[in-house]
Amino acid sequence: MAGSIYNNLVAKLVMTGDSNVGKTCVVSRYTDDRLPTYLSTVGIDFKTKTVLMDETPLKLQIWDTAGQERFHTLSVSYFRGAHGFILVYDITNSSSFENTSLWMKDIKMKAGEEVEVVLLGNKCDREDEREVSKERGEKLAWEYGIPFFETSARENINIENAFHMLSEAIYAKRSSVLIHQNVVILGESKKSSSCVSCW
Numbered sequence: 001m002a003g004s005i006y007n008n009l010v011a012k013l014v015m016t017g018d019s020n021v022g023k024t025c026v027v028s029r030y031t032d033d034r035l036p037t038y039l040s041t042v043g044i045d046f047k048t049k050t051v052l053m054d055e056t057p058l059k060l061q062i063w064d065t066a067g068q069e070r071f072h073t074l075s076v077s078y079f080r081g082a083h084g085f086i087l088v089y090d091i092t093n094s095s096s097f098e099n100t101s102l103w104m105k106d107i108k109m110k111a112g113e114e115v116e117v118v119l120l121g122n123k124c125d126r127e128d129e130r131e132v133s134k135e136r137g138e139k140l141a142w143e144y145g146i147p148f149f150e151t152s153a154r155e156n157i158n159i160e161n162a163f164h165m166l167s168e169a170i171y172a173k174r175s176s177v178l179i180h181q182n183v184v185i186l187g188e189s190k191k192s193s194s195c196v197s198c199w
């Protein structure tokens with residue numbers, strides 16, 4: 001019985017950050033191990049990938065929001081109900097780094113103070129054009145109390161690690177709730193679907 005409940009675990013992840021920082025490329029590298037054929041997200045897009053957590057399948061539903069200002073209202077409307085965020089800036093673009101604080105405000109306002117967030121400084125393959133030092137990224141993440149990775153979607157650096165860390169954090173937080181709910185559900189009338197909606 002527990003297995004049938006666990007097979008339905010879904011986590012909603014949201015990619016956010018300024019336009020052109022590489023959010024779509026990061027998702028595509030993670031889900032398809034390649035760069036996308038078309039870019040510039042119009043509105044919203046999503047992909048899925050199932051990972052194993054303690055041998056339990058966890059389906060990641062990854063929402064790729066558009067960073068362009070004209071899509072801002074639409075993008076943040078997808079924040080509600082998310083379990084985790086990947087907040088991306090571009091190490092070759094200091095304003096994308098400075099704007100992370102604005103994105104963080106949106107995240108906290110729409111998804112709550114306790115939601116899991118991982119900070120990525122993407123395009124670390126472009127060392128010659130770097131505008132944001134690794135230390136600044138680390139310091140910001142430390143202030144927020146969140147994990148930080150410098151990544152390259154192009155060179156496939158740290159992409160897997162970033163998603164793995166976020167998935168683990170979400171799973172660790174939620175599994176205790178699920179196990180508790182499982183006991184209650186088993187004691188009642190085996191309504192496994194009601195457990196999933198609690199996520």
Ligand SMILES: Nc1nc2c(ncn2[C@@H]2O[C@H](COP(=O)(O)OP(=O)(O)OP(=O)(O)O)[C@@H](O)[C@H]2O)c(=O)[nH]1
Binds near residue numbers: 019041153
């Ligand atoms: N060198 C390098 N270029 C990258 C990397 N990731 C993305 N890019 C390039 O950055 C540009 C923007 O990438 P996207 O993935 O479309 O950026 P985005 O954040 O999804 O942009 P919006 O959809 O407008 O929000 C493209 O030209 C990519 O090829 C990377 O890791 N290294």
